[in-house]
Amino acid sequence: MTRFAAVFLLLLATSAAAQAPQQAPAPDPLQVNKALVRRYIEEVLSANRMEKLDEMLGPDFADSTPGALGSETGPDIIRAAQGRIRALFPTVQYQVEDLVAEGDKVVARYTVRAATKEEEGIPSQKVEITGMTLFRIADGRIREVWIINDQMELYRQLGFTIQPPEGSKP
DSSP states (O other): OOHHHHHHHHHHHHHHHHSOOOOOOOOOHHHHHHHHHHHIIIIIIITTOGGGHHHHEEEEEEEOOTTOSOSOOSTHHHHHHHHHHHHHOSEEEEEEEEEEEETTEEEEEEEEEEEOOOBTTBOOOEEEEEEEEEEEEETTEEEEEEEEEOHHHHHHHTTOOOOOOTTOOO
């Protein structure tokens, strides 16, 4: 090997060794939060996997929806709510339509498709409504929610009508 080739190879090896290994970029916290919300909706709510709640919700989780039941905190709030929902609608599927994130908040817009129980002489009834939930996330867990579902549409699909109270004026 010529002296020139040896020096060239030595310089090539030295410059390659001097380059610092590239580090993977830090994950975007907004994308991480959106992924957590998507997993919660798809892997917990749609799949009815309530055992996964403890890994996704903080122990201080709160449902701050106006009119929410009680002042309890923690994942058991969702277990109880899903228990009530599935008593009426054993089949429930949530489909994420949109996720928008800013700061420590994620908004999810979703479609809920559900079916009532089939009972003697009464066929199962299917319903479809839209909903939105605002999630607050801290330390990689969902800490608080504000939920809005189109309950008027749910009642309409179930055959309910709204009547003004007797004696009231429109």
